[in-house]
Amino acid sequence: MVLENLGTSLRDTLKRIARANRIDEKTLSEVIREIQRALLSADVNVALVQHLSRRIKERASTEQLSEKLNPRQQIVNIVYQELVALLGDPVKLPLTRHIVLMVGLQGSGKTTTTAKLARYFQKKGLKSAVVCADTYRPGAYDQLSQLCERINVAFYGERESRNAIEITAHGVEQLKRYDVILVDTAGRHALESELVLEMKGINDIARADQRFLVLDSGIGQQASEQAKAFDEAIGLTGVIVTKLDGTAKGGGALSAVAEVGTGIAFIGAGETVDDLEKFEPDRFISRLLGMGDIQTLVEMIEEEPPIEAEDAEAMLKGDFTLKDMYKQMQAIGKMGPLRKIVQMLPLGSLGVEIPDDALESTKETLERFKVVMDSMTDEELEHPRVIRSSRIKRIARGSGVSADYVRELLKYHKTMQKAMKGVRSQKEMQKFLKRQGLQ
Ligand SMILES: Nc1nc2c(ncn2[C@@H]2O[C@H](COP(=O)(O)OP(=O)(O)O)[C@@H](O)[C@H]2O)c(=O)[nH]1
Ligand SMILES: [Mg+2]
CATH class of the missing domain: 3.40.50.300 (P-loop containing nucleotide triphosphate hydrolases)
Structure with a gap:
């Protein structure tokens, strides 16, 4: 992995927090010192390291603890967020000419x-x-x-x-x-x-x-x-x-x-x-901190709004029709980035690859999707595979998008359908849901 040493030291440091009975000022200072050492030896800019330490200390002592997070989760979360902020905003890369x-x-x-x-x-x-x-x-x-x-x-x-x-x-x-x-x-x-x-x-x-x-x-x-x-x-x-x-x-x-x-x-x-x-700064830091580790991930997403049991079920059950996909996208919207979940699952080993863009579920995508769905018949919504070339053209005309967009959407649906089958079979996902009190 890129910056392996940095990753190892950061993960070790966070483990120390995990073992601490409580987070007092002394433990916090030690942890911050460890983080500083790790960052400096990876050659991170000194001023930035100082800034980061100040921010972590400040936030750890002033921020209201969320009810769902215990103090050490709170600190892991702060460290994560501040490291992400350190790397700046992600660069937008529109896929246009x-x-x-x-x-x-x-x-x-x-x-x-x-x-x-x-x-x-x-x-x-x-x-x-x-x-x-x-x-x-x-x-x-x-x-x-x-x-x-x-x-x-x-x-x-x-x-x-x-x-x-x-x-x-x-x-x-x-x-x-x-x-x-x-x-x-x-x-x-x-x-x-x-x-x-x-x-x-x-x-x-x-x-x-x-x-x-x-x-x-x-x-x-x-x-x-x-x-x-x-x-x-x-x-x-x-x-x-x-x-x-x-x-x-x-x-x-x-x-x-x-x-x-x-x-x-x-x-x-x-x-x-x-x-x-x-x-992607968040993904990069997640990996450095070992978020592939499910335990950490579960802790991290605990601060996201909880998933409605119903939505979670829609995500994991059924034939995964286009309607299911729409519901699922709504659920993901509520849950925060799907990326965080996908990352921890060994989807790669199942031969399932989810394109970056598919992991975003923006309001805009949802709205556009809804418009396209409105131009589809019930049969098409339940059995997307009946949608062939002439139907694609009709749907595109009806919803004012390009035929390519409809094709993209169908492709996306197929990918997600495949991915969901993979997710379903993962016992990790079940464990995850259990932790969320959903099963
Ligand atoms: N290991 C490694 N080598 C790289 C990477 N990117 C470029 N190189 C090597 O760096 C050398 C210089 O690359 P080049 O593209 O010719 O540099 P340019 O002079 O800026 O065009 C080449 O030998 C590349 O193979 C990388 O990400 N990893
Ligand atoms: Mg060159």
Whole structure:
């Protein structure tokens, strides 16, 4: 796991709280000191560590204890929330047409990450294409074109040209029918003025919607300075921290970026095109704290509003029709992020993969879903498999959404149906429900 050492120390520290009979000031101070030590040795920025300790102490002594949480759960919860806050807001990544500009120092992993991202979008069903605007590094063209070929992504480059801005202009024009265009740029050993000018030129021409700084996690505390400089030049929309597989000190890059107010969009932890993960602060911290551990999870979600017994049953029983799915989405809405539950279940081992977006159940999604459902017949709602092409068109027309959206929805339903079967068979889920007083 990324930042294994940090994770281990944090989990050990939290275990100490679990064993304490009561949380007095002395225990709290010790725990905070342990957390500080763990964070500092992972190279997390000192000022941030201090800020975090202050917040934990303050909240632990002033916040009203929730009736449902015992004092140590309360503290675990505070630590969790504050660590999440430390990493900044998640970077929003709309799955629509857009242009992405990749910047960063030489060797930081831009080219590799460009290919990884192209693959990421491809997997999300978008057509991605790549422009090579690195005219400095010999072999840049070949490196990127080969990567693209391997993952079957369109590539544009001009082997002989030295004008990166012109190449970008041509590339963006040539590839305009693609959904996502990723522009890989040159980096050098330091941020020189010439490079900054070129980068600004490329940015002006490409009119990039996303401007990602690629940062090698090995650089530790210098991350902050770099992020600031790049941010001033082109206004970053996110940071991608790479090579987290190779360092115990990734905390430097992870925390330093929080200072520039730009969130971390992705993390890279490996050399293959699939070693890229969308960065979600809450999920990341959950994993560090060992929330895969069901015990902790149950404690964590105790502060979420309780699940209605009826809703929980709908979640686990029946044929899982579209109506069930709607009910279930409502239940999840009440329960808080489904992600928290899914994470603890070994769904992966069942071959069930739930896409990130499927784990969000926003009000908006629900409303849109309702509109589509209103255009369906009872038969269709009970037996979604009867919905074929002509019916899809009719439903789409009736509800004012695209046929693709209806197809997406049906696909989502299928995934969830499969996942729910998996969940049902997990005895962990039963244990979890028991703890919630539902069974
Ligand atoms: N272990 C590991 N290596 C990486 C990762 N990302 C990139 N690399 C390696 O870092 C080196 C430089 O990467 P490259 O993409 O060419 O950097 P660029 O100069 O910024 O374009 C290559 O050897 C990559 O294989 C990562 O997440 N983990
Ligand atoms: Mg490169």
